Every structure is written in C-alpha cells, then in structure tokens.
Amino acid sequence: MSAGNMKRLAIIGSGDLGQQIAYHAGHDNHYTIAGFFDDFKKPGETAGAYTVLGGLPDVLEKYQEGMFDHLMIGIGYKHFEKRRECFDAFAGQIPFGRIIHSQSSVDPSCRIGEGAFVLPGCVLDQQVVIGENVLINVGSCIAHDSQIGRHTFLSPRVAIAGFTTVGECCNIGINTTIIDNIRVQDRVQTGGGTVVIRDLDQPGLYVGNPARFVR
Ligand SMILES: CC(=O)SCCNC(=O)CCNC(=O)[C@H](O)C(C)(C)COP(=O)(O)OP(=O)(O)OC[C@H]1O[C@@H](n2cnc3c(N)ncnc32)[C@H](O)[C@@H]1OP(=O)(O)O
Numbered sequence: 001m002s003a004g005n006m007k008r009l010a011i012i013g014s015g016d017l018g019q020q021i022a023y024h025a026g027h028d029n030h031y032t033i034a035g036f037f038d039d040f041k042k043p044g045e046t047a048g049a050y051t052v053l054g055g056l057p058d059v060l061e062k063y064q065e066g067m068f069d070h071l072m073i074g075i076g077y078k079h080f081e082k083r084r085e086c087f088d089a090f091a092g093q094i095p096f097g098r099i100i101h102s103q104s105s106v107d108p109s110c111r112i113g114e115g116a117f118v119l120p121g122c123v124l125d126q127q128v129v130i131g132e133n134v135l136i137n138v139g140s141c142i143a144h145d146s147q148i149g150r151h152t153f154l155s156p157r158v159a160i161a162g163f164t165t166v167g168e169c170c171n172i173g174i175n176t177t178i179i180d181n182i183r184v185q186d187r188v189q190t191g192g193g194t195v196v197i198r199d200l201d202q203p204g205l206y207v208g209n210p211a212r213f214v215r
Helices: 016-027 056-064 077-090
Strands: 008-012 032-037 050-054 070-073 188-190 204-207
Parallel strands (some): 008 032, 008 070
16 A cells, blocks of 8 residues: 555554554554654654654544544553553544554454554464454464453463453563463453463462462
8 A cells, every 4th residue: 555545543652652553553554653642742742753743632633633544552551541541532433543463464263353453473363352452562372262352461472372361451471371261350460471371360460380379
C-alpha cells in the first residue's frame, strides 16, 4: 500500500511503548503515524519522530476533525488501570487499530481483538483468541486453542501451550512458560522465567519454577 492510501494512526501515550507501536506500525507499513496524545506533554511538542496532537480530553474532537483514522493505546503494564480505562473510554466511538507484524505467523483461524498488537517473531497457532487491547511482545509463541484476555501484556518470548487461558490485565514476564490446560486468573503478574504448571487462581505476583505466589 502506498503511504497516500494508508490509514493514519494516533497513539495514546508517547513513552517507550507508544514509540514502539509507532515504530512498527510505520516501518512495517500498517499506518502512517498521525501523532500521539499525551497528558504529560504540550500539543505541538515532538516525541521521537512524531508530534503530540493533544491530551486525552482532545482525542475525540481530533478524531471528529479527521486528524486520524485509528487509535492504539501506548500505555504499558505499569499502568494497567489507565490502559483499560482509555480503551473502554473510546471503544465504540473511535475504531482501534489491530496490528500483526508481517514477521509474525498468525494462523488464519485465530481471532484477534481490536487494539491488539502482535510484534515481530510471534507464532500463534490454530484457533488462538486474543482479546482487545492485548500486546504480544517479540518472539512469543501461543499454541492452539489458547486465549489471552483483554488488555493483557505478554513480554518477549512467552511460551503458552495449548488450551490455556490467560485472564484480563495480566502482565506475563519475559520467558514465562505456561503448560497446557492452565487457567491464569485476571490481574496476574509473572516474573521473568516463571514456569506455570498449575492454575494461578489468585491475582498477584508469581515467580519461579514451579511458579510460587509472592504477594
Ligand atoms: C520489551 C520489554 O522489555 S517488556 C518487559 C520485560 N520485563 C520483565 O518481564 C520483567 C520481569 N520482572 C521480574 O522478574 C522482577 O524480578 C519481578 C517483577 C518478578 C520482581 O520484582 P520486585 O517487585 O522487585 O520483587 P522482588 O525483587 O522483591 O522479588 C520478590 C521475590 O521474588 C524473587 N524473584 C524476583 N524475580 C524473580 C524471577 N524472575 N524468578 C525467580 N524469582 C524471582 C526474589 O528473589 C524475591 O524472593 P525472596 O522473597 O525469596 O527473597
């Protein structure tokens, strides 16, 4: 697609995650980048290669003025409540982007929610279901028939076996392994390298092999 035909993407949050989304959305030819919305920067200020269009109160108006076509949330795992709130505030009013990087392999039978972002090097096998506003970081692998709940963040190289369900607003740490037929409760966080071999029934932080509840 030539740049002239591409839809324009605006991103809420111009920090590290917003920059990562802008980079891949642009360089992998999904969108031209309209700019960021960020309450902590001034309109017109530069953030990386792009401009701040305004703060959160300006998003709807700028969309109605035709400044962008699709929206993504660049608020990361340190602010899950805000990540969820922002998505829910604009869902149904503004179309969200859905980006699957061209260097990922996603089976056509997968269902990927609005606002979801699959980064390079991921493999999603048959019938995987990815909820709205989920981010799947580089090199993650999700086997057949597994599901990831809304707003959840998978760090790089997470490995999830078949028939497993990860809840909403989870932060799954780098290189976490989850075996098959597991259920992970909403709002679970795992440390790097955690190995999950039993259901995680309680929200909170788990680490280690096998995973143990920390707090
Ligand atoms: C593109 C990107 O960069 S995406 C971001 C990717 N980043 C990650 O995945 C970060 C993963 N983070 C971690 O692993 C961190 O160590 C956390 C979040 C689990 C722990 O953070 P803290 O809140 O500082 O906890 P703290 O360091 O006090 O650890 C609590 C206990 O868990 C242990 N622990 C912490 N991390 C791990 C781990 N990854 N594996 C095993 N044990 C661990 C600690 O040794 C400590 O044990 P103790 O109570 O017996 O002494």
